[in-house]
Amino acid sequence: MPSIVKPVVTHPGLDRNALGLTIRDYEGGMSTLCAGCGHDSVTAAITHALWESDTPPHMIAKLSGIGCSAKTAAYFARGAHGFNGCHGRMPPIATGASAANRDLLCIGISGDGDSLSIGLGHLAHLVRRNVRMVYVIENNGVYGLTKGQFSASADVGSTTKRGEANHLQPIDPIFLGLSVGATFLARGFSGDKRQLVPIFRAAMAHRGLSVIDVISPCVTFNDHEGSTKSYLFTRQHDVQMTVTDFVPPAEEISATIPTEGVVSIPMHDGATLRFRSVPDGYDPTDRLAVMEHLMSARGRGEIVTGLLYIDEQSSDLHELGNTTEAPLTQVPYEKLCPGSAALAGVGFR
Amino acid sequence: MAEERFQVTRSKVNDFALKLANVNGTGSSSANNLLMRAIFRMGVPVSGKNLFPSNIQGLPTWYEIRVNKYGHVSRAREYDLMVAMNGQTYARDVAEVTSGGFTMYDSSWPLDRDLIREDVTYLGVPLAEMCNDEFKGPRERILMKNIACAGALVAMLGIDMEVIAQLLTEQFAGKEKLRESNQRALRLGHDYATSHFDYPLPCRIESMDATRGSILIDGNTAAALGCVYAGATVAAWYPITPSTSLMDAFAKYCAKFRRDPETGRNNYLVLQAEDELAAIGMVLGASWAGARAFTSTSGPGISLMQELLGMGYYAEIPAVIFDVQRVGPSTGMPTRVQQADILTCAYASHGDTKHVLLFPAHPAECFEMAPHAFDLAERFQTPVFVLSDLDIGMNDWVSPALEWDDSYVPDRGRVLDAGELRELEVFHRYEPADAESVAARTLPGVSELGAYFTRGSGHTIEGAYTEYPEEYQAVLDRLSRKHTAVAEHIPAPIVDDRAQAPLGIVTLGSCELAVLEAIELLGKREIAADYMRVRGFPFGAAVRAFLDAHDTIIVVEQNRDGQLRTLLTLETPVSKEKLRSVLAYGGYPLSAEDVVDGVTKIVEA
Numbered sequence: 001m002p003s004i005v006k007p008v009v010t011h012p013g014l015d016r017n018a019l020g021l022t023i024r025d026y027e028g029g030m031s032t033l034c035a036g037c038g039h040d041s042v043t044a045a046i047t048h049a050l051w052e053s054d055t056p057p058h059m060i061a062k063l064s065g066i067g068c069s070a071k072t073a074a075y076f077a078r079g080a081h082g083f084n085g086c087h088g089r090m091p092p093i094a095t096g097a098s099a100a101n102r103d104l105l106c107i108g109i110s111g112d113g114d115s116l117s118i119g120l121g122h123l124a125h126l127v128r129r130n131v132r133m134v135y136v137i138e139n140n141g142v143y144g145l146t147k148g149q150f151s152a153s154a155d156v157g158s159t160t161k162r163g164e165a166n167h168l169q170p171i172d173p174i175f176l177g178l179s180v181g182a183t184f185l186a187r188g189f190s191g192d193k194r195q196l197v198p199i200f201r202a203a204m205a206h207r208g209l210s211v212i213d214v215i216s217p218c219v220t221f222n223d224h225e226g227s228t229k230s231y232l233f234t235r236q237h238d239v240q241m242t243v244t245d246f247v248p249p250a251e252e253i254s255a256t257i258p259t260e261g262v263v264s265i266p267m268h269d270g271a272t273l274r275f276r277s278v279p280d281g282y283d284p285t286d287r288l289a290v291m292e293h294l295m296s297a298r299g300r301g302e303i304v305t306g307l308l309y310i311d312e313q314s315s316d317l318h319e320l321g322n323t324t325e326a327p328l329t330q331v332p333y334e335k336l337c338p339g340s341a342a343l344a345g346v347g348f349r
Numbered sequence: 350m351a352e353e354r355f356q357v358t359r360s361k362v363n364d365f366a367l368k369l370a371n372v373n374g375t376g377s378s379s380a381n382n383l384l385m386r387a388i389f390r391m392g393v394p395v396s397g398k399n400l401f402p403s404n405i406q407g408l409p410t411w412y413e414i415r416v417n418k419y420g421h422v423s424r425a426r427e428y429d430l431m432v433a434m435n436g437q438t439y440a441r442d443v444a445e446v447t448s449g450g451f452t453m454y455d456s457s458w459p460l461d462r463d464l465i466r467e468d469v470t471y472l473g474v475p476l477a478e479m480c481n482d483e484f485k486g487p488r489e490r491i492l493m494k495n496i497a498c499a500g501a502l503v504a505m506l507g508i509d510m511e512v513i514a515q516l517l518t519e520q521f522a523g524k525e526k527l528r529e530s531n532q533r534a535l536r537l538g539h540d541y542a543t544s545h546f547d548y549p550l551p552c553r554i555e556s557m558d559a560t561r562g563s564i565l566i567d568g569n570t571a572a573a574l575g576c577v578y579a580g581a582t583v584a585a586w587y588p589i590t591p592s593t594s595l596m597d598a599f600a601k602y603c604a605k606f607r608r609d610p611e612t613g614r615n616n617y618l619v620l621q622a623e624d625e626l627a628a629i630g631m632v633l634g635a636s637w638a639g640a641r642a643f644t645s646t647s648g649p650g651i652s653l654m655q656e657l658l659g660m661g662y663y664a665e666i667p668a669v670i671f672d673v674q675r676v677g678p679s680t681g682m683p684t685r686v687q688q689a690d691i692l693t694c695a696y697a698s699h700g701d702t703k704h705v706l707l708f709p710a711h712p713a714e715c716f717e718m719a720p721h722a723f724d725l726a727e728r729f730q731t732p733v734f735v736l737s738d739l740d741i742g743m744n745d746w747v748s749p750a751l752e753w754d755d756s757y758v759p760d761r762g763r764v765l766d767a768g769e770l771r772e773l774e775v776f777h778r779y780e781p782a783d784a785e786s787v788a789a790r791t792l793p794g795v796s797e798l799g800a801y802f803t804r805g806s807g808h809t810i811e812g813a814y815t816e817y818p819e820e821y822q823a824v825l826d827r828l829s830r831k832h833t834a835v836a837e838h839i840p841a842p843i844v845d846d847r848a849q850a851p852l853g854i855v856t857l858g859s860c861e862l863a864v865l866e867a868i869e870l871l872g873k874r875e876i877a878a879d880y881m882r883v884r885g886f887p888f889g890a891a892v893r894a895f896l897d898a899h900d901t902i903i904v905v906e907q908n909r910d911g912q913l914r915t916l917l918t919l920e921t922p923v924s925k926e927k928l929r930s931v932l933a934y935g936g937y938p939l940s941a942e943d944v945v946d947g948v949t950k951i952v953e954a
Contacts, residue, residue: 056797058794058797058799058800060793061638061793061794073802074802078800079797079800080793080797080800081637081791081794081799081800081801081802081803082800082802082803082804083634083802083803084802084803084804085630085633085660085805086630086656086657086660086805089626089627089630089656089657091627091630092622092627092628092630092631092634093630093631093637095585095620095627095630095631095634096583096585096620096630096631096632096633096635096636096637096640096642097634097635097637097638097793098634098638099583099618099631099634099635099640100582100583100634100636100638100639100640100642101638101639101640101792101793104638104793104794121627122623122626122627122630125622125623125627129620317618318618321615321618321619322613322614322615323614323615323616323617323618324609324612324614324616325614327794328582328583328616328617328618329638329639329640329792329794331582333580333758333759335609335616336577336580336581336582336607336616336617337577337578337757338577338578338606339753339755340752340753340754342606343574343750343752343753346564346574346750346751347564347565347566347570347750347751348386348389348564348565348566348745349564349565349750
């Protein structure tokens with residue numbers, strides 16, 4: 001069988017979350033990605049964040065498109081339903097799933113080909129609708145499964161293994177998101193799990209769509225000299241614009257923690273985002289200021305990471321639709337069917 | 350030419366056709382509707398067909414009304430009365446008047462002598478002149494011209510003024526000023542006609558009692574209601590003619606029936622997608638999560654949905670797709686009718702796929718087939734297409750009042766809940782299959798025990814990824830058996846084999862009225878034929894039996910290539926030679942004469 005079942009090994013000493021589950025309970029199938037693939041580190045960070053968040057695995061819905069990134073949805077939360085859709089079409093499928101059952105924690109795993117080429121339109125509209133879900137872009141600048149063509153996130157001047165340079169302007173999902181009304185934008189690096197985990201936790205608590213662009217190097221096709229999405233290049237150019245802590249609702253922020261220079265953003269469910277370190281004048285809730293900072297960082301050749309923009313005020317898909325509080329899948333049929341008597345007024349008589 | 354003298358040929362009481370030629374965007378449709386509704390209220394079988402352009406203002410538009418006391422109200426090809434209000438199309442319009450018929454025109458301007466036919470009587474009404482004198486402002490003058498024209502027609506057709514007055518009262522309830530000006534315009538046209546012409550015309554209305562218990566409704570409204578009654582909660586769509594009014598109606602009825610009276614919150618969500626790819630994606634996502642979800646579209650949308658439709662088929666996800674067919678290929682003629690999506694829907698998407706199709710013939714069937722489509726989609730975990738068309742969807746039809754059986758229980762198919770999962774040793778998505786080759790599914794958000802990975806890539810009966818031939822084929826072969834099993838759940842064909850003739854006429858959808866009338870007309874020419882209207886695909890035993898029982902079968906449909914005929918030859922054992930075609934695909938609704946001509950040609954060859 002070409003798929004590999006991962007053996008479940010649980011050590012008795014593993015920590016348990018509020019549901020009594022260990023991190024093993026949030027793992028999935030065995031990865032069939034290349035050894036050293038950045039995506040596997042992203043999987044590890046998501047797994048960790050899910051475990052920390054005490055989410056019951058069956059309430060998670062994992063959705064993906066096509067490509068190496070799409071496979072990773074199978075590598076975490078084996079107790080969750082997964083939907084490996086068509087290339088670029090995950091956003092509408094996730095929108096439908098979220099529309100039907102608003103209680104699901106939808107996690108979309110996508111790549112730069114999936115999100116920025118074939119599915120770019122869908123991503124933009126997912127952002128506009130503010131569908132409540134976590135949307136991860138595992139961004140490596142190349143098409144891996146078809147052996148190394150440039151994707152739409154490849155930087156100008158970045159080269160293939162054979163030395164051909166890319167001449168087309170890249171599409172940056174963070175700028176795209178800022179321009180079409182995103183309410184949560186972050187960029188991470190697969191090599192920095194410490195930064196990724198609190199970002200994922202905040203994303204899971206966010207009311208609306210959170211887009212997390214993760215630079216996730218492709219060890220086989222885009223990790224050479226001349227690539228701007230390699231481990232080395234990313235490490236050398238990574239500038240953490242913000243450092244954020246996610247403080248869950250239960251943990252009151254202690255007054256003894258020094259608060260000087262800290263921007264705290266309350267989230268709608270009672271959690272708090274603490275921006276421990278931000279540049280002077282950086283307000284993660286000010287779309288225009290964020291855009292200016294990112295623009296100038298781009299001019300300096302920096303790969304800016306961190307939780308970059310947050311808007312907890314905007315309405316999500318269900319608020320905009322004034323949908324009932326219970327998931328639509330749980331509304332009993334008796335409430336949905338108007339019954340024969342209501343037909344009396346139908347049609348012209 | 351004497352306008353006051355009529356050449357009375359034969360009585361055409363409650364048996365005639367008239368056509369109104371207008372410019373679109375001038376408000377003619379409300380006047381047209383008024384006439385159609387008045388005839389319906391007088392108890393006379395009637396049809397109104399709107400032949401409109403894909404345009405907002407300025408292009409030719411026609412409205413055809415056929416009145417027939419026997420209920421034969423398919424489209425007429427010739428008209429006893431032409432209301433020629435559009436100079437752009439005047440020559441073409443006058444040519445369509447039956448010999449001995451009438452043309453009403455606006456005599457505010459002189460008539461071009463070249464366009465006058467000796468065998469047609471001309472009725473000039475100075476509509477523009479009268480309305481310019483009576484009303485102020487260009488917009489009102491233009492709108493009221495149509496109403497004044499309707500007033501003249503009311504007089505000439507013998508329509509009851511009381512009925513018209515009542516209709517205006519209903520239409521303009523609470524808008525007294527509008528009602529008054531409309532009434533005034535009507536009276537203007539009416540009085541001119543009665544004081545200048547011998548009225549009513551030989552083609553006229555006399556009250557009957559043939560529409561009692563009936564309603565006027567269009568198929569898109571009926572389909573939308575069907576979705577409300579079926580319990581659909583998620584609808585996703587992209588605007589496209591001629592299906593837009595289906596989703597508009599769904600949203601309207603949901604706002605009325607689905608807003609929780611206590612909380613004011615909606616028990617539904619309508620998603621206007623960025624394109625049809627997204628619309629079907631949303632439907633699949635919602636159905637996968639356990640909602641009844643649907644989309645409405647037309648041919649170009651079906652083309653865009655192909656990829657995900659294949660996924661719905663292969664991964665076994667329910668979906669309901671209303672395809673309100675219009676003229677293709679490509680953009681085609683968006684406001685004209687065809688039945689040319691049959692094959693593309695039957696085999697939508699790459700690879701070996703086969704879908705389930707339902708073919709409603711009129712609005713009442715659109716209503717009935719909606720819950721049936723959801724039942725089939727969920728029972729068989731597969732996309733189901735309802736192939737309506739522009740004629741059914743956008744025109745008002747005299748229909749039996751819609752009926753709903755309150756004992757209806759949705760067939761949600763085999764879905765395992767947490768308790769059922771606990772009793773299983775292990776859950777596999779695609780086994781075990783039941784007698785109809787369907788395996789139970791699970792929904793996200795219910796239990797870890799039912800977790801699986803839905804994929805459009807090769808999978809085993811357990812749902813795991815595979816590239817091994819035998820594992821892949823095991824699933825694909827079951828899908829084929831499952832499709833076959835659907836046949837017994839498709840509505841049986843409508844058959845009339847009282848003639849016991851060797852000739853059978855097979856048709857589908859909106860061809861019904863024209864074909865039934867044609868069979869009567871053919872009978873008068875000593876050509877006897879049995880009748881079958883298929884109502885869905887895959888074809889069941891009754892369809893095969895009818896094909897078996899007839900020596901020659903003529904398939905009547907509205908496309909160039911005989912798509913239903915092709916599907917019958919591919920999917921039943923019938924011999925290809927036995928099946929002949931009568932086709933109409935110019936974009937206007939089918940006429941009985943089209944069928945009579947085509948069948949006669951084949952039979953007499």
